[in-house]
Amino acid sequence: MDFFLNDKNTISFFTNQNIYNGKLNQDTNVFYFNDTSRNNTQLFLSELKNSNEQYNFDYKMEFEKEGHNIEFEADYSRFENDDDTDFKTTGRTLFPDYKDFVDIKNIQTIANLDYSNPLDSISKLEVGLEARVFENSIDYSSTGLSFDANGNLSPTPSIDFVYGMDIYSAYASFGQSYEKWSYQAGIRIEDVEVKADTNKIRAFSDKYTEIYPSAFLTYTPTEKNQLQLSFSRRVDRPGLGQVNPIRQFSTPLISSFGNPNLVPQFTNSFEVNYTRRLEKGSITGGIFYRKIRDGINRAVFIDRLDLNRIILSFDNFDDTSAYGIEFSTNYKPTKWWNINVSFDLFSQTQLGITERLSVESSLTMEEDIIIEKVEVQNTGWNLRMNNNFTATKKLTFQLFGFYRGPNKTIQFKVKPMYSLNTGARYSFAQRKGTLSLNFTDVFNTMRFAFDATNPFVQHGQIDWESRTLFIGASYIFGSGKNKASKRRQRDDNTKKGNGVL
Numbered sequence: 001m002d003f004f005l006n007d008k009n010t011i012s013f014f015t016n017q018n019i020y021n022g023k024l025n026q027d028t029n030v031f032y033f034n035d036t037s038r039n040n041t042q043l044f045l046s047e048l049k050n051s052n053e054q055y056n057f058d059y060k061m062e063f064e065k066e067g068h069n070i071e072f073e074a075d076y077s078r079f080e081n082d083d084d085t086d087f088k089t090t091g092r093t094l095f096p097d098y099k100d101f102v103d104i105k106n107i108q109t110i111a112n113l114d115y116s117n118p119l120d121s122i123s124k125l126e127v128g129l130e131a132r133v134f135e136n137s138i139d140y141s142s143t144g145l146s147f148d149a150n151g152n153l154s155p156t157p158s159i160d161f162v163y164g165m166d167i168y169s170a171y172a173s174f175g176q177s178y179e180k181w182s183y184q185a186g187i188r189i190e191d192v193e194v195k196a197d198t199n200k201i202r203a204f205s206d207k208y209t210e211i212y213p214s215a216f217l218t219y220t221p222t223e224k225n226q227l228q229l230s231f232s233r234r235v236d237r238p239g240l241g242q243v244n245p246i247r248q249f250s251t252p253l254i255s256s257f258g259n260p261n262l263v264p265q266f267t268n269s270f271e272v273n274y275t276r277r278l279e280k281g282s283i284t285g286g287i288f289y290r291k292i293r294d295g296i297n298r299a300v301f302i303d304r305l306d307l308n309r310i311i312l313s314f315d316n317f318d319d320t321s322a323y324g325i326e327f328s329t330n331y332k333p334t335k336w337w338n339i340n341v342s343f344d345l346f347s348q349t350q351l352g353i354t355e356r357l358s359v360e361s362s363l364t365m366e367e368d369i370i371i372e373k374v375e376v377q378n379t380g381w382n383l384r385m386n387n388n389f390t391a392t393k394k395l396t397f398q399l400f401g402f403y404r405g406p407n408k409t410i411q412f413k414v415k416p417m418y419s420l421n422t423g424a425r426y427s428f429a430q431r432k433g434t435l436s437l438n439f440t441d442v443f444n445t446m447r448f449a450f451d452a453t454n455p456f457v458q459h460g461q462i463d464w465e466s467r468t469l470f471i472g473a474s475y476i477f478g479s480g481k482n483k484a485s486k487r488r489q490r491d492d493n494t495k496k497g498n499g500v501l
Contacts, residue, residue: 045088050081067118072111079106087144098144098156102246109133112490123176126186132167132492140246148305159246162197163260165237173214180220188212190235196260198245204260210235226275234269238262238296239494242314255303256312263316266293273326281331281339288346289323295350300411302355302455307364310455317410318351318373340386350376352410354454369455380407398423412450419446419466433475441466 054077062069081104088097114128142156173186189211196204214232221227241248244258273286299315324346332338351373358368382404389397403418423438446466452458 045086047084048081050079052079053077065118067116067124069116071114071116073114074112075108075110077106077108080104096145098142100142100144101140103139104137106136106240107134122178123174125172125174127172128170130167130169130171132165132169134163134165134167136163136240137161138163138244138246158199160197160199161244161246161260162195163240163243164195166193167191175216182218182220184214184216186214188214192237192264196243198260203245206263210266224277226277228271228273228275230269230271230273232269234267234491235493236265236267236296237494238264238314242296253309254312255309259299259314262296262314263294265296265316267291278331280333281329283327283329285325285327287323287325290321292320292322295320297350297352297409298411299352300355300452300455300458302357302369304366307357307366307369310458315352317353320348320350322346322348336390338388340384342384343382345381346379348378348380350378350410352376354410356454357456374410376408376410378408381405394427396425398425411454412452415449415451417446417448419443429475432477434473436470436472436474438468438470440468440470 054075056073056075058071058073060069060071081102083100083102083104085100085102086097087100109132111131112128113130114126116124116126118124138159138161140161141158144156145153146156148154167190169188169190171186171188173184175184176182189209191209192207194204194206195202212233212235214230216228216230218226218228238259240258242258243260243262245260246257248256248258268291269288270290271286271288273284275282275284294316295318296314297317299313299317301311301313303309303311324344326342326344328340328342330338330340354372354374356370356372357364358370382402384402385400387399389399391397398421400421401419404416406416407414419440420442421438421440422442423436425437426435427433428435444467447461447463449461450459452460
């Protein structure tokens with residue numbers, strides 16, 4: 001049994017000397033924007049219906065030798081969401097009231113076959129196969145008007161967008177330990193095919209095969225000291241919210257769209273870490289260097305159909321690099337208090353493009369748009385702290401906080417972000433039953449706020465459903481002798497981000 005309470009979502013933009021404020025009330029699903037320069041109010045009334053189902057199968061065969069096993073796991077999930085939104089506008093506007101209808105269906109199938117074999121007392125071999133098949137469809141229709149290619153208002157066309165991705169991969173890793181030294185080397189080969197159809201016409205396709213090597217070398221001179229060097233290559237594929245070409249939100253001067261032509265982001269990472277074990281915990285510090293190809297980030301463009309408007313989207317930017325330091329600690333000052341702290345400081349060089357108008361006039365034409373290559377040097381830092389408190393054998397409390405410092409991207413100067421979460425957990429009936437209480441973003445401080453100068457002067461702030469209260473209860477029936485299989489941790493290699501962030 002779960003119970004959620006949500007706070008409010010707010011989006012506000014200050015663009016071209018005009019102020020826009022937006023709020024989403026979760027109780028009534030009402031969203032509105034105010035344009036103070038035109039005495040204009042835009043009201044969004046949304047009705048949401050969604051359903052989700054997931055099925056998982058896992059079989060593990062253990063051989064006589066400890067750690068020698070083969071495991072097959074399959075997972076199928078299906079998500080459907082219907083969103084009917086009524087847009088009402090008061091004041092001076094070219095657009096009459098209209099309704100948008102968006103139906104989303106996501107289907108995902110994942111199958112894994114993993115084999116593990118400790119060949120001898122110092123060696124271990126792991127190999128495996130994986131198949132990931134995704135199909136995401138979005139049906140969009142509207143009663144409203146939009147600018148056509150000639151700049152004239154006409155009925156908004158319906159869109160049937162289907163985004164599919166088939167990923168087939170194989171991996172192998174081998175490791176050995178020799179007294180104070182150990183190493184592990186691995187490789188993953190991945191074959192990917194991406195198809196995006198808009199109104200049953202192929203809008204984008206991509207097919208590639210990539211190799212992802214990894215290597216770790218560890219030196220442990222004493223029980224309290226450890227040094228590790230590592231190299232890895234990884235991929236971050238764009239998420240559905242980043243490739244969806246259907247308008248995701250709109251204000252009088254800003255519209256947000258995904259970019260179906262996004263390609264994956266690849267990262268080569270080099271790290272050196274030192275760990276010191278203490279009597280009551282451990283401390284780890286390290287340095288890293290990362291080379292990023294085709295980095296996926298937010299992008300702002302001038303709307304070619306209305307040069308007084310801007311389009312918020314995503315794009316692949318030129319190769320970038322980042323280097324920095326990381327620090328983490330796990331410390332238990334008392335029997336009832338455990339602390340986890342992590343901190344990282346990095347410097348990043350970003351290369352990309354930006355747009356601006358060469359003149360400011362009501363007669364501005366598309367020829368006045370200037371596209372520039374820019375280089376941004378950014379220094380940022382992040383701090384996280386998690387506290388666990390044991391009141392009794394049955395009752396525990398948690399306090400988590402994080403702070404992300406200011407940073408710069410190709411388009412934005414992003415302001416700091418911070419939050420504080422708390423929770424409690426109580427066990428009963430000989431630990432068969434559990435009561436959970438979680439309160440996220442206690443002080444309602446989570447927001448994405450930014451300043452920008454291109455293509456226009458902008459000041460923006462986006463608040464989402466970060467403040468929630470969760471109450472949950474669970475109970476294990478039966479003797480509890482048959483425990484659930486311990487699932488492997490798997491990274492879906494998807495770039496985080498949606499139509500708002």
